[in-house]
Amino acid sequence: xxxxxxxxxxxxxxxxxxxxxxxxxxxxxxxxxxxxxxxxxxxxxxxxxxxxxxxxxxxxxxxxxxxxxxxxxxxxxxxxxxxxxxxxxxxxxxxxxxxxxxxxxxxxxxxxxxxxxxxxxxxxxxxxxxxxxxxx
Amino acid sequence: xxxxxxxxxxxxxxxxxxxxxxxxxxxxxxxxxxxxxxxxxxxxxxxxxxxxxxxxxxxxxxxxxxxxxxxxxxxxxxxxxxxxxxxxxxxxxxxxxxxxxxxxxxxxxxxxxxxxxxxxxxxxxxxxxxxxxxxxxxxxxxxxxxxxxxxxxxxxxxxxxxxxxxxxxxxxxxxxxxxxxxxxxxxxxxxxxxxxxxxxxxxxxxxxxxxxxxxxxxxxxxxxxxxxxxxxxxxxxxxxxxxxxxxxxxxxxxxxxxxxxxxxxxxxxxxxxxxxxxxxxxxxxxxxxxxxxxxxxxxxxxxxxxxxxxxxxxxxxxxxxxxxxxxxxxxxxxxxxxxxxxxxxxxxxxxxxxxxxxxxxxxxxxxxxxxxxxxxxxxxxxxxxxxxxxxxxxxxxxxxxxxxxxxx
Numbered sequence: 101x102x103x104x105x106x107x108x109x110x111x112x113x114x115x116x117x118x119x120x121x122x123x124x125x126x127x128x129x130x131x132x133x134x135x136x137x138x139x140x141x142x143x144x145x146x147x148x149x150x151x152x153x154x155x156x157x158x159x160x161x162x163x164x165x166x167x168x169x170x171x172x173x174x175x176x177x178x179x180x181x182x183x184x185x186x187x188x189x190x191x192x193x194x195x196x197x198x199x200x201x202x203x204x205x206x207x208x209x210x211x212x213x214x215x216x217x218x219x220x221x222x223x224x225x226x227x228x229x230x231x232x233x234x235x236x
Numbered sequence: 237x238x239x240x241x242x243x244x245x246x247x248x249x250x251x252x253x254x255x256x257x258x259x260x261x262x263x264x265x266x267x268x269x270x271x272x273x274x275x276x277x278x279x280x281x282x283x284x285x286x287x288x289x290x291x292x293x294x295x296x297x298x299x300x301x302x303x304x305x306x307x308x309x310x311x312x313x314x315x316x317x318x319x320x321x322x323x324x325x326x327x328x329x330x331x332x333x334x335x336x337x338x339x340x341x342x343x344x345x346x347x348x349x350x351x352x353x354x355x356x357x358x359x360x361x362x363x364x365x366x367x368x369x370x371x372x373x374x375x376x377x378x379x380x381x382x383x384x385x386x387x388x389x390x391x392x393x394x395x396x397x398x399x400x401x402x403x404x405x406x407x408x409x410x411x412x413x414x415x416x417x418x419x420x421x422x423x424x425x426x427x428x429x430x431x432x433x434x435x436x437x438x439x440x441x442x443x444x445x446x447x448x449x450x451x452x453x454x455x456x457x458x459x460x461x462x463x464x465x466x467x468x469x470x471x472x473x474x475x476x477x478x479x480x481x482x483x484x485x486x487x488x489x490x491x492x493x494x495x496x497x498x499x500x501x502x503x504x505x506x507x508x509x510x511x512x513x514x515x516x517x518x519x520x521x522x523x524x525x526x527x528x529x530x531x532x533x534x535x536x537x538x539x540x541x542x543x544x545x546x547x548x549x550x551x552x553x554x555x556x557x558x559x560x561x562x563x564x565x566x567x568x569x570x571x572x573x574x575x576x577x578x579x580x581x582x583x584x585x586x587x588x589x590x591x592x593x594x595x596x597x598x599x600x601x602x603x604x605x606x607x608x609x610x611x612x613x614x615x616x617x618x619x620x621x622x623x624x625x626x627x628x629x630x631x632x633x634x635x636x637x638x639x640x641x642x643x644x
Contacts, residue, residue, distance in 0.1 A: 121588065128584075152614065176583070176584045176588075177583070177584075
């Protein structure tokens with residue numbers, strides 16, 4: 101699936117839920133299903149600053165593509181990370197760096213989260229983008 | 237006054253968020269403002285907007301009168317001995333910084349000691365750390381017990397010949413327990429040590445009498461007592477304020493300015509440099525009158541007490557909840573509840589409650605040392621004001637339970 105198709109899929113999935121509590125339920129499910137992140141790698145270096153909850157994000161490069169993994173001590177944040185990973189993991193650095201990450205706004209995540217959380221979201225996106233730029 | 241009647245004075249409390257009635261439980265951070273305060277702010281901006289203390293024209297005279305009348309209102313609110321002991325600031329943070337800076341400049345030297353408690357807000361820690369770094373002084377910490385009670389009996393041991401000042405909260409913004417400040421002040425004074433009381437929470441919930449307390453400084457913010465943001469007060473005993481150098485230089489705070497040497501205005505003007513917040517400070521008259529009337533209203537007092545008991549009882553019922561600041565023995569608790577829920581992150585809970593219409597605070601509450609003391613990364617805090625109802629308390633308990641079950 102192309103990056104554009106995948107983004108559209110996430111937007112469609114998310115728009116099925118009208119109520120915010122249902123959207124949270126969905127994010128909580130995604131968060132719970134996120135692939136485990138090794139405890140030993142929850143280092144200060146992998147910690148993303150700017151979040152009220154703690155978020156660790158790491159990636160590796162395989163066959164010219166970037167694969168992300170992440171964790172958080174807050175489950176809704178974890179759900180959001182899961183969304184981001186499902187969209188951007190397995191893409192080339194060029195694809196990621198060239199994207200505008202606008203879909204996050206389209207699903208209403210940015211404005212409907214608290215400012216501190218929105219900051220966290222911005223930090224997560226910045227970290228993914230920076231990883232891609234470093235790998236080009 | 238019945239709570240419902242009191243509530244109607246505050247337009248924000250009739251708002252809806254996400255289609256649900258707003259239940260505002262973040263009062264320890266900012267309280268809502270009554271219509272009278274909002275009207276006063278607008279009226280001053282529209283009709284008396286002129287620099288105070290200088291010009292002779294009508295607008296300036298009106299503005300000055302309103303501003304100085306507020307000083308009298310604050311003097312009465314704190315039961316201070318004289319109006320000159322009341323300094324207007326932008327908030328508690330500025331008030332404490334002023335004392336740390338100016339008292340520190342005059343009286344703190346290398347090797348001297350300052351005592352704060354582990355339960356202080358960052359605003360009552362960092363200004364003292366800055367002072368200590370500047371003067372090579374030492375910051376000592378009064379600890380608390382596992383329930384959040386200050387270990388006041390160990391204060392005597394912490395005080396030494398080098399102790400220059402003790403800075404302590406009247407009520408912690410996390411624990412909600414009323415500290416025995418009168419005892420602390422008495423102990424400190426026996427050793428000749430002055431005490432600053434951070435009254436950011438205390439001024440909202442307790443009748444403050446600075447003369448009876450005999451505190452040397454008392455600081456509070458307008459925005460937590462139904463007043464405008466950017467308004468604050470520092471009460472200081474005359475002997476200290478007169479002995480302290482100015483905080484900032486500028487207009488208003490001077491007597492004469494010459495390149496050969498400048499002399500300063502008498503207190504409180506010495507500490508009020510530059511154009512003051514004359515459009516908003518006078519709105520404190522209404523907000524403080526309202527705060528005072530709440531504190532003596534039997535129905536409101538009863539309601540606050542009932543809410544406190546009800547929430548304490550319900551939080552205690554749930555074994556997953558760990559409350560910080562548990563009232564025992566003679567400790568009094570205000571309706572402010574900080575806690576963690578095992579297996580549910582405070583931020584997740586706050587986000588879900590928000591979507592149910594409930595505004596609570598999550599995070600470190602500007603008290604990282606206290607978070608470390610209890611070994612947590614943050615807490616959830618629900619802080620009630622006199623305008624919150626028992627129905628809101630019950631709705632909060634119900635929604636909290638639902639939020640927890642969504643997460644666990």
